[in-house]
Structures are given as structure tokens and as C-alpha cells.
Amino acid sequence: MSAIPQNTATRPGSTHSDGSSEKALAHIIRDDAEAIASAHEVAARLAVHASERDRERRLPREEIDWFSQAGLWAITVPKEYGGAGVSYVTLTEVIKIIAAADPSLAQLPQNHLGLVDVIALTGTHEQKQFFFGEILRGKRFGNGFSEKGTKHVLDLKTRVTAEDGEYVVHGTKFYSTGALFAHYVPILGLDDERRGWLAYIPAGTAGLQVIDDWSGFGQRTTASGTVIADQVRVAASHVFPAFRVSDQPTLNGPISQVIQAAIDAGIGRAAVDDTLKFVRERSRPWIDSGVERASDDPLVIREVGHLHIQLHAAEALLERAARTLDAIATQGHAPSEDDIARASVAVGEAKVLTTEIALLASEKLFELAGTQSTLAAHNLDRHWRNARTHTLHDPVRWKYHLVGNYYLNGIKPARHPWN
Structure with a gap:
């Protein structure tokens, strides 16, 4: 049976006509062999109109649903949390197969997969249970890492500040690949000690704005534009100590x-x-x-x-x-x-x-x-x-x-x- 669901999940923030939320679940890939087979199947489908999407800069809103609902965005979720926990050999092969069909689509889960690893490395058991469950259901992470106009990529102006049992995120990001299509937009910012924290902000949160202003001549359909966080309040359960993955x-x-x-x-x-x-x-x-x-x-x-x-x-x-x-x-x-x-x-x-x-x-x-x-x-x-x-x-x-x-x-x- 095809691993690509015929009824794709509705995009972030969308609802049925009766106002209820979309409940479609993603396929769960069980092992490395299934991941490779699914990648070939998805790639064949993505390749059909890849040139047209590039020429017209038509954002792959439907195609990204095929991709994530096939389960390929969840293949690095650890086995103990219900994922396939595939090898890195398999992971790179999956990405290579998709990139040969459409490299913009292959770039979209790149940050997502790195963010899955951040959860595995720094999250509590409760955070892992929640976010790995979300990923297995087909939820996607975008990114808010890099900023324009700074001295270098780690010279960040965005701040993540603890306040009243929550966190407040304030700053502007660019090169935010995948944020426009994401269910969560993880934003990297510094605390008062200049340590990096990642706040996984749900799409649609008050103060969060994702702007489609990417104008690069290549990778045209990644929508790698601007993300603005204007005093966004985030639950502590959605914030991770990113500094630990490098320290x-x-x-x-x-x-x-x-x-x-x-x-x-x-x-x-x-x-x-x-x-x-x-x-x-x-x-x-x-x-x-x-x-x-x-x-x-x-x-x-x-x-x-x-x-x-x-x-x-x-x-x-x-x-x-x-x-x-x-x-x-x-x-x-x-x-x-x-x-x-x-x-x-x-x-x-x-x-x-x-x-x-x-x-x-x-x-x-x-x-x-x-x-x-x-x-x-x-x-x-x-x-x-x-x-x-x-x-x-x-x-x-x-x-x-x-x-x-x-x-x-x-x-x-x-x-x-x-x-």
C-alpha cells in the first residue's frame, strides 16, 4: 500500500468548514527499508512538477503535506518513543533521493531534523513524549535561527527571557527555511548570560509573524524569508537549552x-x-x-x-x-x-x-x-x-x-x- 496518504493534512492554522481542526495523522515509518522505499515513492511524485514550481515560484503547500504525511519527517524519532530511529546512512540517502527530485523540498526538513535532535539531546522525558508525538502525527518544525546585519551567524540580537514561569521571545530572523509551512517555529535567542535557547513557538501564536519575502535566485520555493517575534510568550515546556548541544x-x-x-x-x-x-x-x-x-x-x-x-x-x-x-x-x-x-x-x-x-x-x-x-x-x-x-x-x-x-x-x- 502507498505510504503517501491520499487525504493530506490541512496546513497550520486551517480548519474544516464547521470550524473543527484537522485530525489527519501521518503514516508512521517503522524501519530503514521502509524509509528508503517511501523516499523513492515521494520523490517520484515530487519530481513531476518540480521544474514548474521553480519557474513559477509556486510554493509547495500541497507537496510538503505529501512529504511529511508520508512519515519521512519523523524517521529520526527514537524507537523508544515510537519512531523508526533510522541510521544516518539511511537518513542521508533519503535526503539525497528527495533532493534529486526537488532540492527545495529536500531543504525544508533539514532544520526540522536538526531540531528533532535538539529535543533528543536536551529535552525532559515529558518534552520528548509531547514533541516526538507531535512529529509522529505529521507536525513540522520551521526555523528562526539566522539574522541579517550582524557580524556573523552567532552574533544574535534575539532574546529569550524567563518571565513569570514562561519565556518571552523578541527578535527578527531571516533565512527562515520552512517557517511558512511549519506547525512550530523554533526561534533561537540568547538569555542575559548570552546562552542560546530554542523556543518552539506554535504557528498562529500572538506576536509571531512569518513573512514570505525570500527572493533568492535558487532554492526558490523554500520560502526562506523573515520571521518576527514581537514579545511572544512561550510556555516553559516549549523551550530548550540549545547551548548544551555545543557546550x-x-x-x-x-x-x-x-x-x-x-x-x-x-x-x-x-x-x-x-x-x-x-x-x-x-x-x-x-x-x-x-x-x-x-x-x-x-x-x-x-x-x-x-x-x-x-x-x-x-x-x-x-x-x-x-x-x-x-x-x-x-x-x-x-x-x-x-x-x-x-x-x-x-x-x-x-x-x-x-x-x-x-x-x-x-x-x-x-x-x-x-x-x-x-x-x-x-x-x-x-x-x-x-x-x-x-x-x-x-x-x-x-x-x-x-x-x-x-x-x-x-x-x-x-x-x-x-x-
């Missing part, structure tokens, strides 16, 4: 980064696949090649071989990084600083190659496919626009530095969500 050795940073790498690997795979299709079906051979078909041109063949070697190398390092995370997560004791450093470096190595293949493949597509491939009707430039936009999240030049400094000088990477 202590945890896998939260490497998990966030390996998902980013999987998105880029999916973009690279899609660009390579479209290159092959176009060269086989539409491209003309160069006049000096002496062949009848572009696919028989020896120089084109050589470049296609190079693309596949680079793609397979990136995918291999991605899998190696995920296996490193799995080994650390299942070793039976809390990870050490050395464990987290090893994980960050493994993920950093993968991030370098997934970044490079996403950019290389999406640019080589036009060189190999020829002038006709630039026509707007094909919309093939979306691959490069998506790759260039998404790979800017954390500069790959610093991944080279991270890896080199570790092997040469024994310097452990800084612990934060970008390592």
Missing part, C-alpha cells in the same frame, strides 16, 4: 552538516542525469567530431566519465561520513571530544566533494548539452541556481581549513551547527 560533545553539528551535504549530492545527481538525457535525446555532435550522435563524441564521453567519477566519490564520502556518525551514535557511551572532532572532519570531507559536484555538474550540463539546453523552456539552469544558492550556507573553503588543520596540527573543529 558538550554531541553529534548535532555533524548531523546538520551531513544533511546539507546530502542535499548537494542530490542536486549533483539530478544535474548529471539531465545531462545524459539531453545529450542522448537532443544534442548535436560537433562538426569536427566525425560522429553521428553527440553521445558518440569522444570528448563528451570523457567529460561524462569525469562527472560520474566525481559524483561517485562524493557519494562515497557522504556514506563514509554517515557511517562514522552511526558508529559514534551506537558505541554505547556518550561521545567524546575526539569522537565529535572525527565526525566533523568526516562530514567536512564529504561536504567538500558534494559542494564541488553540485556546482561542476550543473555547469557542465550546458557545455555538454549545447546551446539548446539554455532555452527557458527546459529550465535546466535551476540546477546551477539551486547548487550555487544552497552551497553558500557554509563556505566550503573553511571545510578545507577544518580538515587540513585537524590532520596537520591536531586542531579539533569548533563545535557549532556549521561543523
